[in-house]
Amino acid sequence: MDLKSYLNLFALLENPPTTHEENRAFGLSHQALKQKPVKALMAWEDSYVSTLPQPSLGERFSSYLYGTTLILGVLAFILGVLSGLALLSYSGHEPVNVIYFIAMVVFFPLLTMFLTLIAMMRTKRNRSLLVHISPAFWMEKIFSLLPNQTQKDIKELKINPLLLNWIMIKRSQILALLFSLGLFIALISIVVTKDIAFAWSTTLHITPEAFHAFLNTLALPWRELFPDAVPSIELIKHSQYFRLGDSLSKTMIDNASELGEWWKFLACATFFYAIFLRFLLFLLANFGLNRAIEKSTLTLPGATKLLREMNEPIIRTHANNEESVFVPSKENYEQLVHTLDASYDMVQGWAIGKENLVVLNDSMQIITPEFFEVGGSKSLEEDNEILAKSHGEVLFFVKGWEPPTMDFIDYIKELSLKVDKIIVVPVGTAKNNYKIDTSAVDVWDRKLSQLHEPKVWLKR
Amino acid sequence: MSNHTHSHPKFAVVGHPNKGKSSIVSALSMDDSVQISDTPGTTTKKRSFPLSVDGKIVYELFDTPGFQRARRVLAWLEAHEVSADKKQEVVQAFIDTHKEDERFRDEIELLEPIMNGAGIIYVVDASKPYGKEYEAEMEVLRWTGQPSMALINKIGESDYSKEWKKALEQYFKMVRTFNPMQVDKAQHISILESMAQLKEEWIAPVKSSIKLLESYYDQMIDKSAYLITRLVYESLTFVDKLKFNTEEASEEDRKKIEKNYKEKLRGFEKRTQEKIEHIWNHDHLEIEENILTFDGMDLFSEETASIFGLTRKEMMITGITSGAVTGAGIDLLFAGHTLLLGGAIGAVVGGVGAYFGFDELSEIKVLGQNLGKRFLQMGPMENRNFPYILLGRNLYYTSVISHKSHAKREMIHINMDSTFKDKWLDDDLKKSLEKYHKLFRSGKEVDAEALKAYEALIKETLKKLIDSQEK
Numbered sequence: 048m049d050l051k052s053y054l055n056l057f058a059l060l061e062n063p064p065t066t067h068e069e070n071r072a073f074g075l076s077h078q079a080l081k082q083k084p085v086k087a088l089m090a091w092e093d094s095y096v097s098t099l100p101q102p103s104l105g106e107r108f109s110s111y112l113y114g115t116t117l118i119l120g121v122l123a124f125i126l127g128v129l130s131g132l133a134l135l136s137y138s139g140h141e142p143v144n145v146i147y148f149i150a151m152v153v154f155f156p157l158l159t160m161f162l163t164l165i166a167m168m169r170t171k172r173n174r175s176l177l178v179h180i181s182p183a184f185w186m187e188k189i190f191s192l193l194p195n196q197t198q199k200d201i202k203e204l205k206i207n208p209l210l211l212n213w214i215m216i217k218r219s220q221i222l223a224l225l226f227s228l229g230l231f232i233a234l235i236s237i238v239v240t241k242d243i244a245f246a247w248s249t250t251l252h253i254t255p256e257a258f259h260a261f262l263n264t265l266a267l268p269w270r271e272l273f274p275d276a277v278p279s280i281e282l283i284k285h286s287q288y289f290r291l292g293d294s295l296s297k298t299m300i301d302n303a304s305e306l307g308e309w310w311k312f313l314a315c316a317t318f319f320y321a322i323f324l325r326f327l328l329f330l331l332a333n334f335g336l337n338r339a340i341e342k343s344t345l346t347l348p349g350a351t352k353l354l355r356e357m358n359e360p361i362i363r364t365h366a367n368n369e370e371s372v373f374v375p376s377k378e379n380y381e382q383l384v385h386t387l388d389a390s391y392d393m394v395q396g397w398a399i400g401k402e403n404l405v406v407l408n409d410s411m412q413i414i415t416p417e418f419f420e421v422g423g424s425k426s427l428e429e430d431n432e433i434l435a436k437s438h439g440e441v442l443f444f445v446k447g448w449e450p451p452t453m454d455f456i457d458y459i460k461e462l463s464l465k466v467d468k469i470i471v472v473p474v475g476t477a478k479n480n481y482k483i484d485t486s487a488v489d490v491w492d493r494k495l496s497q498l499h500e501p502k503v504w505l506k507r
Numbered sequence: 508m509s510n511h512t513h514s515h516p517k518f519a520v521v522g523h524p525n526k527g528k529s530s531i532v533s534a535l536s537m538d539d540s541v542q543i544s545d546t547p548g549t550t551t552k553k554r555s556f557p558l559s560v561d562g563k564i565v566y567e568l569f570d571t572p573g574f575q576r577a578r579r580v581l582a583w584l585e586a587h588e589v590s591a592d593k594k595q596e597v598v599q600a601f602i603d604t605h606k607e608d609e610r611f612r613d614e615i616e617l618l619e620p621i622m623n624g625a626g627i628i629y630v631v632d633a634s635k636p637y638g639k640e641y642e643a644e645m646e647v648l649r650w651t652g653q654p655s656m657a658l659i660n661k662i663g664e665s666d667y668s669k670e671w672k673k674a675l676e677q678y679f680k681m682v683r684t685f686n687p688m689q690v691d692k693a694q695h696i697s698i699l700e701s702m703a704q705l706k707e708e709w710i711a712p713v714k715s716s717i718k719l720l721e722s723y724y725d726q727m728i729d730k731s732a733y734l735i736t737r738l739v740y741e742s743l744t745f746v747d748k749l750k751f752n753t754e755e756a757s758e759e760d761r762k763k764i765e766k767n768y769k770e771k772l773r774g775f776e777k778r779t780q781e782k783i784e785h786i787w788n789h790d791h792l793e794i795e796e797n798i799l800t801f802d803g804m805d806l807f808s809e810e811t812a813s814i815f816g817l818t819r820k821e822m823m824i825t826g827i828t829s830g831a832v833t834g835a836g837i838d839l840l841f842a843g844h845t846l847l848l849g850g851a852i853g854a855v856v857g858g859v860g861a862y863f864g865f866d867e868l869s870e871i872k873v874l875g876q877n878l879g880k881r882f883l884q885m886g887p888m889e890n891r892n893f894p895y896i897l898l899g900r901n902l903y904y905t906s907v908i909s910h911k912s913h914a915k916r917e918m919i920h921i922n923m924d925s926t927f928k929d930k931w932l933d934d935d936l937k938k939s940l941e942k943y944h945k946l947f948r949s950g951k952e953v954d955a956e957a958l959k960a961y962e963a964l965i966k967e968t969l970k971k972l973i974d975s976q977e978k
Contacts, residue, residue, distance in 0.1 A: 071561060171952040209952035345955035351733060360560045362723040365538030365788060367555065398640040424639035427582050448635045450525040453575035453610070476636055478665065490525075 048089055050112070050214070051105035053340045053347075056092040058104040060349035064095050067356050074357030084354050085341045091353065116218060123222040127229020134230075135237045142246035142288055145309050152230060152317040153265060159223065160328055163216060167335055170212040210343045213336040220329035227321035234317060238310045245309035246288035255283040262312065269315045276311040380496040382504045384470050390414040391470075392439025395462075397455055398423025399444050407444055407474060410481060415442065422458060434461050440468040447473030447483035451494040463502040471495065472506040516709040517567045517625035518702055519553075520658075521617045521648065523641060524573030526632040527660040527687060530914035532556055532570040534687035535695065539791045539913040541570060553616045558716050565716045566709075569625060571617035577644035580614050584650050595652045598622060618651065626705040627655035629679060634663020637670045645678040654705035656681035658698075662688055681705070687914040691976075692724050728973065730786045731905045732966035736958060738779040738901060739894050739965075742772050743947040746886035756883050761871050768869070768885040773806050776897065780904055787908045812896055887948055894944045895932070898965070903927055906972045930975065931968050939964055 065073070073091055080087035096103060102110075134148050206214075237243060247258065259280045263270065266277040278286075286306050344350060394415045396404045404418040419433045441462065445455070462469055473491050475483035488507055495505055520528045533541040536556035556568040574580075580601065587597045599622055605611040621627055627648050631641070648655060657675040659668055661684055668684060675682045683701050685694070696717050703713030749764040751757070784792050805811060869889045873881065888894075943961040946953055 068562070075561070171954075207952055209954075342954050346953070346958065355730070355733075359726055360719075360722075361562070362719055362726065363557070363559045364536045364720075364723070365540065365556060366536070367557070369540070398638050422578075422640060424642055427578060446638065449523070449638065449640070450573075452524060452573075452577075453613075454578055457576070457579075476665075478636075 048085060048337060048340055048344070050210075050336075050340060051109040052089055052092055052096075053105070053210075053344055054108050055096045055099060055103050055105035056088060056344065056350075057347055058099055059092060059095055060347055060353065063349065063353070064098040067361060070353060070356035071359075071361050077357070081358055084350075085344050087354065087357060088344055088350060091357070112214075116221060119218075119222055120225045124225040124229045127226035127231075128233045129229075130226075131230040131233020132237065135234060135243065137237075137241060137243045142244040142286070142306060144248050144288070145245050145313060146247055146249055148234075148313055149265075149316060152227070152313070152321045156223070156227065156321045156325060160324060163219065163328060163332075166212070166216055167331070170209050170216070170335070170339065207343050207346065209339050210336075213332065213339040217329070217332040217336050220325060220332045224322065224325045224329055227317065227325055231314070231317045231322060234310065234314055238307075238314075242307065243310070244306040245313075246286040246306065247283070248288040255280060255287055259283045265316060266312065268319050273311070273315060275308075276315040278309060278312050281305075282308055380492045380505050382495075382501070384504045384506045387411060387413060387442070387470070387472070387506060388440075391442040392466075393417040393419065393437065394442045394444065395419045395421050395433065395437070396444040397421060397458070398446060398449070403477075404444060406477075407481060413442065422455060430458060434458075434465055437462055437465045439466060441466050441470070443469050443471045445471055445473050445491070447475055447487045447491065450490055456494070456498065459498065459503060460500065463500050466502065468502055468504065470504045470506055514712075515557075515564045515566055516702070516706070516712050517569065517620060517623070518628050518705075519569040519571055519617065519620040519625040520628045520630055521571050521621070521644075522573060522630035523644065524575070526573070526630050527662055527914075528573065528630045529570050530662065530687040531628070531630055531658060531660060531685065532568055534690040534912050534914040535698065536568055537788045537913050539789055541913075551613075551616075553620055555620075558719065560719055565719060566713060567625075569620040571620070572613035574617070574644040574647070575613045576610060577614070577647055580611065580647050581643045581650075584647065591652075594650045595622070598647075598650050614647075618647075621648070621651045621653050625653065626702065626709070627651070627653050628702070629655060629657045629675075630660050631657065631671055631675065632663065633659045633661045633668040633671050633684070634665045636667045637674050641674070645675075649678060655679050656683065656701060656705060658682075659684045661686045688912050690912050690914070691910060692721075696720065727786050727909070728966060728970050731783050731909075732962050732969050734779050734782050734786070735898065735901045735905065735965050735969070736962040738775055739897055739944075740947055740953065740958060740961075742775050742897055743888045743894060743944065744886075744950070744953075745771060745775070745888070746884060747771055748882050748884050750882045752881070756871075756873055756881070760883055764871060764883045764885050769807055772888075776806055776901065779901060783901075783905050783908055787905075787911075788913060789908055789911060792908075792911075806896070806900070811900065812892060887950055889948065891941075891944070891948075894940070894947070895937075898940070899928060899931070902931055902965075902969055902972060905969060906976060909973050910976055931972050936964065936968065 070091075073094065074081070074087070077087060077090055080090060096105075130151065134151060135143055137143050259278070262278055262283070270277045282305055286309065390413065392415070394404050394408060394413070394417065396407075396419070398420070399407075400420055401418050404420070408415060408418070417436075419436075421430045421433050443459075443462075445451070459469065459471075471491065473483050473488050474481040475487075488505075492505060492507070495503060520532050522528050529541045532554075533539060536558075538556060541554075551572055553572070554570045556570065557564040558566050558568075583601055584594075584597050587600070589597055598618060601611075602615055602618055602622060605615060608615075629645065629648060631637075655678075657679040659671050659675070659682065661668065672682055681701060681704065683698065685698055699713055699717050699720070703710045703717075745768075747764060747768040749760060749767065751760045784790065869886050872884045940961075943957065943964075946957060
C-alpha cells in the first residue's frame with residue numbers, strides 16, 4: 048500500500064470503471080479479503096488501474112514527489128556541506144569552537160525531532176502549525192511557484208490533511224537526514240584535508256570538569272564502543288579557549304597535537320544525533336504515512352460504497368425489463384344519453400340477474416316487456432339464444448364498478464347487428480342505490496370509444 | 508406439455524382486469540415502475556419480477572393481464588371434457604392452438620407462466636361485490652391443476668370480504684387478505700410464508716427468500732444510514748469561499764456567500780434524499796420541489812428548527828454534559844487533584860458555547876487580506892443545532908420513504924410535528940451524537956472508525972424508527 052496506489056484508487060473511485068455486478072463478482076472471487084478492506088480496495092485498484100488514462104494520477108504525483116524530493120534533497124545536502132564547512136572554517140590563527148558544531152549536530156536535531164514528534168501526534172489537524180513551519184513545507188511552496196503542468200493538476204487534487212501532514216513530516220525527515228549527512232561529510236573532509244585545532248569557548252562560567260561530565264553524558268550511546276570518541280578531562284582543559292588577548296594560551300600551544308582529537312567526538316555526535324536518530328524518526332514517519340494511507344483509503348469518497356458492493360450480495364426484486372408504456376385513450380365517447388326514455392323494447396343486463404333488472408327498471412321508472420341476463424355465469428349458447436331474440440331499442444345495464452372485458456365487447460358487437468339501438472347504462476351497487484362514480488363511467492366511456500359502433504350509446 | 512424444469516418457485520398473479528394485480532406485484536417486488544391505472548388493459552404482457560441474489564433467481568413473480576374472454580376459454584376447455592388427470596393437457600392444448608389468436612392474447616399471456624409451473628395467486632377486489640362472472644375464470648384456473656391461493660385486495664372503502672371469502676374458498680385452498688397500499692416488511696414476509704405453503708417443495712426456497720428479503724431490508728437501512736452519516740459529516744465540514752476584489756467585503760458579498768453556502772447544504776440534502784429514494788426502490792416518486800423542502804419548511808427555517816432541532820435549553824444541557832465529560836477526563840488524568848474543576852469548567856464552557864452557538868450558522872471570515880487574493884469563507888458549520896435538524900429531517904424522510912408502498916402512485920404527504928423528535932432522540936443519544944458533531948466541527952481529520960461509529964448510531968436509530976412504525 049503506497050501513495051501511488053492510494054491516488055490511483057482515488058482517481059478510479061471518482062469515475063468507477065465497473066458496475067455493481069462487476070464489483071460483486073470481484074468480491075466473490077476475492078472472498079479471502081472480505082475482512083481486509085484496505086487490501087480488498089488495493090486488489091481492486093490493481094485490477095482496474097490500467098483503465099486510467101496514462102500516466103495515471105498516482106504515477107504523476109509520485110514522479111512529482113520524487114522529483115521535488117530529489118531536488119530539495121540535493122539542496123539540503125549541499126546546504127549541509129556548506130554549513131559544515133562554515134562551522135569548521137579554520138584560518139590557522141584561532142581554533143574552531145566545537146560548541147557551534149555541537150549545537151548544530153546535537154541540540155538543533157534534538158529540538159526539531161521533538162517538534163516532529165509533537166507534529167506526529169497532531170497530524171489529524173487541518174492546519175498543523177508544526178508542519179507549516181517545517182522548512183520542507185516552505186521550500187516546496189517556493190518550488191511550486193515555478194510553472195509546471197503537474198503542479199497545476201496536483202493543486203486541484205484534494206488530499207486529506209492527515210495524509211498531507213504525514214507526507215510533509217516524512218519529507219522533512221529525508222531533508223534533515225540529507226542535511227546532516229552533508230554536515231558529516233564536511234566534517235570528515237575537513238578533518239582529512241586540514242589540520243584543525245578544536246577548542247571550546249563559552250561566555251558561561253563552565254568548568255572543564257562540568258563540561259566533561261556533560262560531554263560524557265552526550266557520549267553515552269557510544270562511549271563503551273568507542274572510548275576514544277569521548278573527550279578526556281585533559282583534552283577539555285587543554286582546549287579551553289578565551290578570545291581575550293591576541294595570542295593563544297601557552298597550554299594550548301603546548302598541546303596543539305591533541306586539539307585535533309575532538310573530531311572523533313564530533314563525528315560520533317553527528318552520526319548518532321543528527322543521522323541515526325533522524326533515521327529512526329524517518330522510519331517512524333514512513334510507518335505513520337503508511338498507516339495514514341491505510342486510514343485515508345477507507346475514508347476516500349466511494350470506498351465504502353465499493354466495499355459494500357463487493358461484500359454484500361446483490362438482491363434484486365424488480366423486473367429485468369422495461370414495461371411498454373400504456374397510453375390510455377383520450378377519446379371521449381360522443382354518443383351519450385343523459386336522460387332515459389320511458390320505455391324500451393327490451394332490457395338486458397351484463398352479469399346482472401333478472402330480479403335485479405326488474406328492480407333497476409322500477410327505480411328508473413322504465414317500462415319494458417322483456418328482461419334478459421347475459422354474460423356472467425350464462426353460457427355462450429344462452430347468450431346466443433338471447434341475441435336471436437333481440438330487436439328494437441335495448442337498454443343494457445352493466446355493473447359500472449366492473450371494467451368492461453372483451454367478452455362484453457364481443458357480445459355488444461353481435462347485439463348491434465341485431466338491434467336498432469343499444470344504450471349502455473353503468474349502474475352502481477345496491478348498497479349505493481345503484482349510483483355510480485363518474486370515474487367508473489369514464490372507464491366505460493373510454494372502452495366504448497374504441498368500439499366505433501354507431502348503434503351503441505352510453506348513459507352518463 | 509407443462510414445463511417444470513426450472514427449480515425456483517414461480518407465482519403468477521392473475522385475476523379479473525383492474526383488480527389490483529399490478530399493485531400487488533408492485534408491492535411484493537418493491538418495484539414502483541409497474542404501471543398501475545384504473546383503465547383496464549394497462550398490463551398487456553406478462554412481466555417477470557424475480558427475487559434474485561447475485562443473479563441467481565430465488566423465486567419469480569409474474570404480473571399478468573386480466574382475463575378478457577374467460578367464458579370462451581372455459582367453453583373451449585369444456586368442449587374437450589376429459590378426466591381430471593388430462594385437464595392440464597387440455598389447457599396446454601388451448602395455449603398451443605390459440606398462440607397466434609389475437610382474441611386470446613391476454614389469456615395466453617396469463618396461462619403460460621402457470622403452465623410453466625407457476626403457482627396461482629388469484630386477486631380480487633374486496634371493495635367491490637362478488638359476481639358470478641368471476642366463476643368462469645376461477646374454473647379455468649382450476650383446469651390448470653396448479654397450486655393456488657386467493658388474495659383479497661382491500662384497497663377501497665367498502666368491504667365485501669366476507670362474501671368474497673365464501674366464494675373463493677370454493678376454489679382455493681388458501682384465502683388471504685392483503686392491502687398492497689399499506690404493505691410493510693412484516694406483511695410482505697407473511698404473504699411470502701403463505702405462498703410457500705402452496706407446494707411442499709417451495710417451502711425451503713421461499714423461506715430462504717424470506718431471509719434474503721430480511722437482509723435486503725437491512726441493506727437498505729445500512730445504505731440509508733451511510734448516506735445520512737455522509738450528509739451530516741459533509742454538511743458540518745463544508746467550507747465555501749467567495750473571492751472579492753474590493754478593499755473590504757461588501758454586505759452584498761457577505762449575503763452572497765451566505766446564500767451560496769445555504770444553497771450548497773440544501774443541495775447536499777436533496778441529493779441524499781434522491782439517493783435514499785433510489786435505495787428504497789422509489790425511483791418513480793412523484794414529489795414536488797416543495798415536498799423536498801418539507802412542504803415549504805426550508806432546511807434553515809425557524810419552523811424546521813422548532814420541529815427537528817433541539818430547544819436552546821436542550822442544546823445547553825447537551826453542551827454542559829458533553830463539556831463536563833471532556834473536563835472529567837482531565838480530572839481523571841490528574842487523579843482528582845484538580846478538585847473536579849475540569850468537569851465544572853468543561854460544563855460551563857460547553858453550556859455557554861451551546862447558548863451562543865444556537866442561532867449562528869457559521870462565522871463569515873475574511874481571508875488572504877495580506878496576500879492580495881481576498882476571499883470570504885463560510886464554514887465549517889458552527890451552529891450546534893444544525894446537525895440535529897439535518898438528522899431529524901433525514902431520518903424522518905427515510906422512515907416515510909421506507910414505509911411507502913411501491914404500489915402507491917400518489918404524492919407523499921408529510922405530516923409531522925415536534926413529537927417526532929421524541930421518537931428518536933433521547934438524552935443518551937444526544938450525548939453520543941454531540942461527541943461526533945463536535946469532532947466534525949473541529950476541522951480535524953475524521954478517521955474511518957469515527958465515521959463508522961457515528962454510522963452505527965444512525966443505523967440503530969433508523970432501525971428503531973422504522974420498526975416502531977411497523978408495530
